[in-house]
Amino acid sequence: MINRLYLIEASGTNPTENLALESVLMDQVNFHEMILYLWQNDNTVVIGRNQNVRKECRLNEIKRDGVHLVRRSSGGGAVYHDLGNLNFTFLTDDENYSEERQSQIICNALRKLGIEAECTGRNDILCQGKKFSGNAYYHHNGKSYQHGTLLIHSDLSKMPVYLQPDPEKYKARGVDSVRSRVTNLADVKPGLTIDQVRTALIQACEEEYGVSAEMYSRPDVDVLAQRTAKFASPEWIYGQELPFDTSCEKRFPWGSIRLEFRVEHGIVTHVSVWSDSMEPDIIDVIPELLQGSLFQSEELCKRLSVKDHPIYRDLCELLKEQV
C-alpha cells in the first residue's frame, strides 16, 4: 500500500539531467512511497538500454541538427522527444509496483479530459488503435519504475529523420526498435495542452492511491551532478556499442565499389572491398588503410587522404554520405 505520494517536476528540458534525476529518485524512493516524476526533453533521441546506437540512430543527422542523444536505463526501443511530449515516471518499491494500476492512472487521467484510451496491461497505451504513449520498465535493487511518453503535440515528422530507416543496414546484436502507428492526443482532442494533461495526471494519481500529493524535495546538487556525468559519458551512450557489420556501396564513373566493415567497440576491425575498378593498386590497399580506424567518416577520410587520388576522394564522399 502507498502511504505517501510525491510529485516532482524536472527543472529544465536537458535529457541528460532529467535521466539523472530519475535515476537518483529510484535510489531514494522508500518503501510504501510512490513518486510521480514529470519531465520533458527538448529535441532528443532516447535509445533503450540494450540497443546498438548506430543500428538505431542516424548519427550524422543527429549531429548536424544539434539533437541530444541519450540512453535510458530501461529496455525497449528508440524514440524522439520534443516539447510536445510529456514524460511521466512512476517510482516505487517492487511490492507496490503495478504496471496495471499505473497504466490505469494514465487512462483515468485522459478520461477526465474526454479521451478514451485503451490500457492493455504491459503494452503501449493506445487511442483509436494508435499509440500515443510508449512505456518501458526498470527493476533494480528492490525498486522499480515505469516510465513513458505522452504525445500531445509532438512533431511526428522528426522521428524518421533521426532514427535508422533500414534495419538491414547494420547487422548486430542488440534490441531492435519496433515501429508503431503513433498519434498526438491533440489530434484526438483539439486544443489539448501539456498543462491540462499534467494536472489530470496528478489528480488521477491522488485518486488511485487515496492520498494527496506532496512536493518531493530536489535531491542534493552534487549527487545529481555525479549522476548527470554518468548519463553524459560516451561509455554510457556509446560504450555499449556492440560489434556489428555494415556496408556501403555506390557506382562511380570509374566503376562501382562495395565496402564491408566489421566494427567492434567503435573501431573498424575488418574491411572487405569489392570493385570492378581498373586500378587494383588503389583498391587493394583500402582495407589496410581503414582497419584500426574509428568508425566515423572524418577519421576514415583522414586515413584515405594519405594519397591524393580521385577514387579516394569519391570514397570519402561516399563514407560521409553513408557512414
Next chain:
Amino acid sequence: MKTPEELKYAKTHEWVRFISDTEVEVGLSDFAQDQLGDLVFVNLPDVDAEAVEGEAICDVESVKAVSDVNAPVSGTVTEVNEALLDAPETINSDPYGAWLFRLANVTDTENLLDAEAYIKFCEEEAH
C-alpha cells in the same frame, strides 16, 4: 511450472546447481522467466567478477523491462554462458538448461531454499 528437486533457489528467483561443494551454476527459474516474459537481451557478468549474495550481478531485458539478476550466493565468476548472448530466448524455452554463469569459492549459501520451500514461496508471491 517446473521446479527440479535437485536444485536450490533464491527468493529473487535464481536457481543454483551445485557442481561441487564450492562450485555452482546459476540460472533463472521457470517462475522468473514466466513473470519476465520473452527475453530479448542478456548482459552477463565479467569473468572474475565477485558475486555478493543478494546483490545485482548482471541484468536481463524482456518486453521493454530491464531487470536485475541477483547473486543467489557469494563467489567468483569463473565462466559465463556466451551462447545466451545470441539466443536469450533459451531462458524461456529451457530455463534449467540456460545457465547464466558459474561461480567458484562459493559462500553465503544459508539463505537458499529447497524446491519445496521455493514452490511455497512462489505461491505466496503470486497472491
